[in-house]
Every structure is written in C-alpha cells, then in structure tokens.
Amino acid sequence: xxxxxxxxxxxxxxxxxxxxxxxxxxxxxxxxxxxxxxxxxxxxxxxxxxxxxxxxxxxxxxxxxxxxxxxxxxxxxxxxxxxxxxxxxxxxxxxxxxxxxxxxxxxxxxxxxxxxxxxxxxxxxxxxxxxxxxxxxxxxxxxxxxxxxxxxxxxxxxxxxxxxxxxxxxxxxxxxxxxxxxxxxxxxxxxxxxxxxxxxxxxxxxxxxxxxxxxxxxxxxxxxxxxxxxxxxxxxxxxxxxxxxxxxxxxxxxxxxxxxxxxxxxxxxxxxxxxxxxxxxxxxxxxxxxxxxxxxxxxxxxxxxxxxxxxxxxxxxxxxxxxxxxxxxxxxxxxxxxx
Numbered sequence: 001x002x003x004x005x006x007x008x009x010x011x012x013x014x015x016x017x018x019x020x021x022x023x024x025x026x027x028x029x030x031x032x033x034x035x036x037x038x039x040x041x042x043x044x045x046x047x048x049x050x051x052x053x054x055x056x057x058x059x060x061x062x063x064x065x066x067x068x069x070x071x072x073x074x075x076x077x078x079x080x081x082x083x084x085x086x087x088x089x090x091x092x093x094x095x096x097x098x099x100x101x102x103x104x105x106x107x108x109x110x111x112x113x114x115x116x117x118x119x120x121x122x123x124x125x126x127x128x129x130x131x132x133x134x135x136x137x138x139x140x141x142x143x144x145x146x147x148x149x150x151x152x153x154x155x156x157x158x159x160x161x162x163x164x165x166x167x168x169x170x171x172x173x174x175x176x177x178x179x180x181x182x183x184x185x186x187x188x189x190x191x192x193x194x195x196x197x198x199x200x201x202x203x204x205x206x207x208x209x210x211x212x213x214x215x216x217x218x219x220x221x222x223x224x225x226x227x228x229x230x231x232x233x234x235x236x237x238x239x240x241x242x243x244x245x246x247x248x249x250x251x252x253x254x255x256x257x258x259x260x261x262x263x264x265x266x267x268x269x270x271x272x273x274x275x276x277x278x279x280x281x282x283x284x285x286x287x288x289x290x291x292x293x294x295x296x297x298x299x300x301x302x303x304x305x306x307x308x309x310x311x312x313x314x315x316x317x318x319x320x321x322x323x324x325x326x327x328x329x330x331x332x333x334x335x336x337x338x339x
Contacts, residue, residue, distance in 0.1 A: 005034035007071075008200040009056065009168050014065035016048075016055060024063065025051050027224040033168070033217075036198040038191070040211040043221035044247070049204040052221075053170050056202065058082050069167060085161030087171045091153050093145040099156050100141040103128045106164050131163045135193060150178045151186040158190075162199065171203045175210065187213060208248050212236065220244045236264075238337055245339060252311050253339070256303060261336040265294065268313035268331045270320070277330035278303055279311065283323050293317045297329060 014029040026048045033039045041049045054060040056067055058079035067074045074082055093102050107124040119127070132138045135155045145153055154174055161169060175183045175190075191214050194201050205211055211218050212232040220227045220235060220243070228235060228244045239245035239262065242253070251262045256278075271277030280301040287294040292314045299309040313331060315323075323329060 005037075007032045008035040008037075008069070009033040009202065010066075010068040010071075011052070011056070012066045012068065014052070014055060014067070015063045016051060016060060017063055025224050026055065026062075029065070029224070029226055031219055031226060031229060033200060033202060035200055037216040038194050038201045038203065038214055039217045039219065040203045040205060040215040041219050041221055042205060042208065042211040042248070044206055047221045048224040049206075049221060050172055051224075053086075053172055053202070053204055056168070057084050057086055057170055083165075083167040085164060085166030085169045087154075087157045087161050087169070087174050089173045089176060091145075091157040091174070093153060093156060093160075095145050098142050098144055099132075099137060099148070100128060102145070102156055103132065103137075103159050103163055106160060127163055128159075131159045134197065135159050135162075150182055151189065154178075154186055155189070155193075158193065162197065167200065169199050169201045171201065173205055175205075176207075183210075190214065212248070218248070220247065222247075237335070239339070242339060245337075250312060254302065254309065254311070254336070255307070256336065259338050261338050263311075263333055263336050265312045265314035266292075267333055267335045268311070268315065269334050270315060271330035271332045276301070276304065277332045279329075279331040279333070281311070281329055281331075283325050283327050283329050284310070285325060286320075286323065288317065289314070291317055293320050293323075295320070295323065295329070297331070 011029055011031045014026055015024045016026040017024045029052065041052060043049055051060065055062055058074060058077060069083065094105065097105070104124055107119055107127060132141060135158060137155055137159060140148065140152060148156065157174070175186055178186060187210060203214060215232055217229060218232055218235055219229045222243050228240045235244060235248045239248060245251040245262045250265050252265065254261050254263050279297065279299050281297045281299040284296040284298050295313045295315060297311045297313055299307055299311050301307060302309065
C-alpha cells in the first residue's frame with residue numbers, strides 16, 4: 001500500500017461482528033500506516049472507526065484478519081502489553097490527581113526495556129518532567145484537571161499516553177468537546193507536537209476539516225469498509241466515489257460532456273466576459289460567510305445546453321455584492337474531476 005516507507009501498523013483483512021449481530025461492523029479492512037505518520041480514520045458516526053481503534057489496541061479481537069505492530073502479529077497480546085498509547089474522547093483524567101500524578105500514573109508499573117525492572121522514582125519523575133516540557137506543561141504540574149482549560153487537559157491526556165513510549169498513539173475524537181475557536185488552536189498544537197515527537201498516530205474523527213488539516217494520510221470509511229486511502233489533497237481533488245466526494249468537503253455532481261463531474265463550490269468563478277459562461281442561471285439564495293458568500297444557483301444552461309440543476313457556489317463576497325435573489329449569474333469552472 002505504501003512504497004518506500006517503514007510500516008509501523010498493518011491491518012490485514014480485518015473483520016469484526018459484535019455478539020448477536022450477523023452483519024460485520026468492520027468488513028475485510030486492510031491498511032498500512034507508515035512510521036511517524038499522522039493517519040486519520042474519517043467517516044460518519046457508526047461507520048466502525050472506534051471499533052477499529054479497539055481492535056488495534058486489543059480491547060476487541062478480530063473475527064478474521066490480523067493486526068501487526070512493527071511486523072509482529074498482536075494476536076494473543078493483551079492491551080497492556082501492546083506498545084500502544086490511547087487518548088480518549090473525554091481524556092479520562094483522574095480528577096483527584098494533579099497533572100504530575102496523572103502523568104506519573106502509568107510509569108509506576110512500567111518496566112525498563114533492558115533490565116525488565118520497574119523504573120525508580122527518580123527515573124519516573126525524570127520522564128514525567130521531560131514529556132511535560134515537550135508539551136509545555138511544566139508550569140501546570142501541581143494543578144488539578146478542573147483547574148485546566150480544555151486544551152490543557154488534552155495535552156495532559158497526551159502526556160500521560162506518550163510518557164510510556166508507545167510505538168503507536170491512538171486518538172478517539174479528542175477535540176470533539178471543545179468549542180470551535182479552541183478546537184482550531186488545539187488542532188494546530190497537536191500537529192506541531194506530533195511532528196516534533198515523530199510519533200505514529202492514528203486519529204479518529206467525523207470532522208472533514210479536522211482530518212484535512214491534521215493528516216498525512218486519510219482513510220475514508222463507510223459502513224465498516226475502506227473506500228479510499230490517500231493524502232488530503234488526493235481525497236479532495238481526486239475522490240474515487242460519490243461518498244468520498246461528498247463527505248470530504250462539499251460537492252456538486254454536474255453532468256458535463258456526457259460524464260458526471262464533481263465540482264467543489266469554490267471551483268466556480270464569476271464569468272466576467274461578454275461570452276456565455278459554462279453555467280448560466282438564476283440566484284436562488286445567498287448566505288454571507290465573511291470573505292465569501294455561498295450561493296445556491298438554479299442552473300438553466302450548462303455548456304450552452306438547457307438543464308435544470310441546483311448548484312452550490314462559493315464566490316468572493318467583494319465581487320458578488322451586485323448579485324440578488326432571482327438575478328442572473330454567469331459562471332465558469334476552474335477545476336473539475338470525473339467520478
């Protein structure tokens with residue numbers, strides 16, 4: 001699946017059904033995750049994303065297929081013995097413990113790789129201090145979770161997972177409880193931390209903007225099956241099916257040249273010439289979004305041929321102040337992709 005890259009995590013033909021259900025939640029799922037990469041499992045609620053994380057971590061056992069970590073089959077290896085860290089949706093911090101105590105919690109049972117002995121208290125505190133410095137938590141070590149912002153809690157949960165030196169970090173929608181502004185800020189911090197530490201990360205979300213901004217690779221999942229696996233740009237500009245096209249951003253499905261093309265709303269542009277545009281139609285409505293306005297267009301002609309198609313077009317606000325509901329509009333297309 002991935003050329004010239006060392007594979008940290010490999011899922012091979014994974015299927016899984018919950019007890020009492022005949023239909024599999026995960027269906028013949030295969031995926032290779034490169035070492036040091038940030039891979040996102042993207043799909044709607046109930047598509048099998050979290051189930052896949054539980055299969056990787058060992059909390060569930062595949063009905064068929066294998067999970068390999070650095071080439072080693074994880075069958076029969078208990079969750080606490082797998083070299084995997086986990087950051088949960090609600091962070092799962094211990095409310096009665098300080099930041100320092102939360103980070104130290106797992107280190108109390110961790111054993112040194114060479115001696116197989118438990119780490120000394122000095123070693124534990126050295127590791128906790130180092131990861132706290134990497135995540136800019138050194139001045140918060142004596143605070144309790146309820147004294148931290150959402151972003152700070154997220155970093156503590158991340159520190160608690162990373163201090164155990166996992167080979168793969170799993171994250172299950174860790175930003176979903178944050179408000180929009182804070183989510184954007186923490187998202188930027190998370191990406192910088194991942195790049196700094198070069199930790200292989202598998203991230204679950206249903207938020208396409210989050211996936212596009214964070215990921216090296218995205219796996220689009222629907223109904224337990226992998227639909228497409230590629231870079232954010234590949235999925236956005238070259239989706240391979242209708243679901244991916246419509247889930248990774250907005251998509252207009254437009255009949256052109258006897259084929260069906262997807263055209264993103266921002267791929268339309270005003271026709272400023274006297275010649276007819278590719279699209280001729282009427283403005284149905286406009287929604288002000290700041291630097292751009294989202295118009296619903298009733299297309300009456302496509303490439304000079306009569307039609308009856310509703311299109312969504314995002315156009316620069318400063319260029320479209322003259323457009324009114326019911327008024328005529330002429331558009332050209334800067335990019336298109338055949339499905």
